[in-house]
Amino acid sequence: MITIEQYVGKWSENEDWTEVRQAYAAQLLIQVNKLLEAAKKAGIELKNNPNTDSLISGTQYGGFRPQSCPIGAAGSSHKQGQAVDIFDPQNKLDGWINDAILTQYGLYREHPDATIRWCHLSTRAPKSGRRTFLP
Protein backbone atom coordinates (compact mmCIF):
# COMPACT_ATOMS: atom_id res chain seq x y z
CA MET A 1 0.00 0.00 0.00
CA ILE A 2 1.11 3.54 -0.63
CA THR A 3 1.44 6.13 2.13
CA ILE A 4 1.17 9.89 1.77
CA GLU A 5 4.84 10.16 2.83
CA GLN A 6 5.85 7.87 -0.01
CA TYR A 7 3.61 9.81 -2.38
CA VAL A 8 5.04 13.26 -1.65
CA GLY A 9 8.61 11.93 -1.47
CA LYS A 10 11.21 14.64 -1.00
CA TRP A 11 8.76 17.49 -1.66
CA SER A 12 6.94 17.47 1.68
CA GLU A 13 8.37 20.91 2.51
CA ASN A 14 7.84 22.29 -0.99
CA GLU A 15 5.49 25.28 -1.28
CA ASP A 16 3.64 23.46 -4.05
CA TRP A 17 2.51 20.78 -1.58
CA THR A 18 -0.52 22.82 -0.58
CA GLU A 19 -3.38 21.80 1.68
CA VAL A 20 -5.64 21.39 -1.33
CA ARG A 21 -3.16 19.08 -3.05
CA GLN A 22 -2.60 17.15 0.17
CA ALA A 23 -6.35 16.58 0.38
CA TYR A 24 -6.44 15.45 -3.25
CA ALA A 25 -3.56 13.06 -2.60
CA ALA A 26 -5.16 11.62 0.54
CA GLN A 27 -8.33 10.86 -1.41
CA LEU A 28 -6.35 9.44 -4.34
CA LEU A 29 -4.45 7.06 -2.05
CA ILE A 30 -7.61 5.83 -0.33
CA GLN A 31 -9.02 4.82 -3.70
CA VAL A 32 -5.75 3.49 -5.13
CA ASN A 33 -4.99 1.45 -2.01
CA LYS A 34 -8.43 -0.15 -2.18
CA LEU A 35 -7.81 -1.09 -5.80
CA LEU A 36 -4.36 -2.50 -4.92
CA GLU A 37 -5.89 -4.52 -2.11
CA ALA A 38 -8.40 -6.01 -4.55
CA ALA A 39 -5.61 -6.77 -7.03
CA LYS A 40 -3.67 -8.60 -4.34
CA LYS A 41 -6.75 -10.63 -3.42
CA ALA A 42 -7.14 -11.51 -7.11
CA GLY A 43 -3.61 -12.94 -7.09
CA ILE A 44 -1.75 -10.03 -8.70
CA GLU A 45 1.74 -9.87 -7.25
CA LEU A 46 2.70 -6.31 -6.27
CA LYS A 47 6.41 -5.63 -5.83
CA ASN A 48 8.19 -2.65 -4.37
CA ASN A 49 10.21 -0.56 -6.80
CA PRO A 50 13.86 -0.78 -5.65
CA ASN A 51 14.34 2.88 -6.67
CA THR A 52 11.63 4.22 -4.39
CA ASP A 53 11.33 1.35 -1.89
CA SER A 54 7.59 1.57 -2.43
CA LEU A 55 4.97 0.62 -5.01
CA ILE A 56 5.57 3.96 -6.74
CA SER A 57 7.23 3.77 -10.15
CA GLY A 58 10.21 5.69 -11.52
CA THR A 59 13.04 7.26 -9.57
CA GLN A 60 11.45 10.39 -8.11
CA TYR A 61 8.53 11.60 -10.20
CA GLY A 62 6.03 8.73 -9.89
CA GLY A 63 4.01 10.40 -7.16
CA PHE A 64 3.65 14.10 -6.45
CA ARG A 65 5.47 16.45 -8.80
CA PRO A 66 6.30 20.05 -7.92
CA GLN A 67 5.36 22.72 -10.45
CA SER A 68 9.00 23.00 -11.52
CA CYS A 69 9.15 19.33 -12.51
CA PRO A 70 10.13 19.10 -16.19
CA ILE A 71 7.83 16.11 -16.72
CA GLY A 72 4.19 16.83 -17.53
CA ALA A 73 2.21 20.00 -18.11
CA ALA A 74 1.70 22.72 -15.48
CA GLY A 75 -1.76 21.51 -14.53
CA SER A 76 -0.94 17.80 -14.86
CA SER A 77 -2.65 15.44 -12.47
CA HIS A 78 0.66 14.48 -10.77
CA LYS A 79 1.26 18.16 -10.02
CA GLN A 80 -2.20 18.47 -8.45
CA GLY A 81 -1.81 15.42 -6.22
CA GLN A 82 -4.37 13.57 -8.31
CA ALA A 83 -2.30 10.83 -9.95
CA VAL A 84 0.23 8.17 -9.11
CA ASP A 85 2.33 5.79 -11.19
CA ILE A 86 2.35 2.27 -9.79
CA PHE A 87 5.43 0.08 -10.29
CA ASP A 88 4.24 -2.63 -12.68
CA PRO A 89 7.38 -4.13 -14.26
CA GLN A 90 5.54 -6.91 -16.07
CA ASN A 91 2.29 -5.00 -16.62
CA LYS A 92 0.41 -7.56 -14.55
CA LEU A 93 -1.58 -4.88 -12.76
CA ASP A 94 -2.43 -3.20 -16.05
CA GLY A 95 -3.43 -6.59 -17.41
CA TRP A 96 -5.82 -7.15 -14.52
CA ILE A 97 -7.42 -3.69 -14.41
CA ASN A 98 -10.39 -3.03 -16.66
CA ASP A 99 -12.93 -0.21 -16.91
CA ALA A 100 -15.38 -1.93 -14.56
CA ILE A 101 -12.69 -2.09 -11.86
CA LEU A 102 -11.75 1.54 -12.47
CA THR A 103 -15.39 2.56 -12.17
CA GLN A 104 -15.73 0.60 -8.92
CA TYR A 105 -12.83 2.52 -7.34
CA GLY A 106 -13.57 5.88 -8.98
CA LEU A 107 -10.30 5.94 -10.90
CA TYR A 108 -8.99 6.61 -14.40
CA ARG A 109 -5.83 5.29 -15.98
CA GLU A 110 -3.62 5.95 -18.93
CA HIS A 111 -3.78 3.28 -21.59
CA PRO A 112 -1.43 0.34 -20.88
CA ASP A 113 0.19 0.83 -24.30
CA ALA A 114 1.40 4.25 -23.09
CA THR A 115 2.63 3.03 -19.71
CA ILE A 116 4.96 0.10 -20.22
CA ARG A 117 6.26 -1.11 -16.82
CA TRP A 118 4.02 1.19 -14.81
CA CYS A 119 0.33 1.94 -14.32
CA HIS A 120 -0.88 5.55 -14.10
CA LEU A 121 -3.96 5.91 -11.90
CA SER A 122 -5.82 9.17 -11.33
CA THR A 123 -8.93 10.48 -9.62
CA ARG A 124 -9.25 13.12 -12.32
CA ALA A 125 -11.36 12.34 -15.37
CA PRO A 126 -9.87 13.11 -18.78
CA LYS A 127 -11.87 15.34 -21.14
CA SER A 128 -13.17 12.24 -22.93
CA GLY A 129 -14.53 10.87 -19.66
CA ARG A 130 -13.11 7.45 -20.52
CA ARG A 131 -11.86 5.28 -17.69
CA THR A 132 -8.90 4.16 -19.79
CA PHE A 133 -7.52 6.92 -21.98
CA LEU A 134 -4.55 7.75 -24.16
CA PRO A 135 -2.48 10.54 -22.62
Ligand SMILES: [Zn+2]
Ligand atom coordinates in the same frame (compact mmCIF):
# COMPACT_ATOMS: atom_id res chain seq x y z
ZN1 LIG B 1 1.56 9.18 -14.38
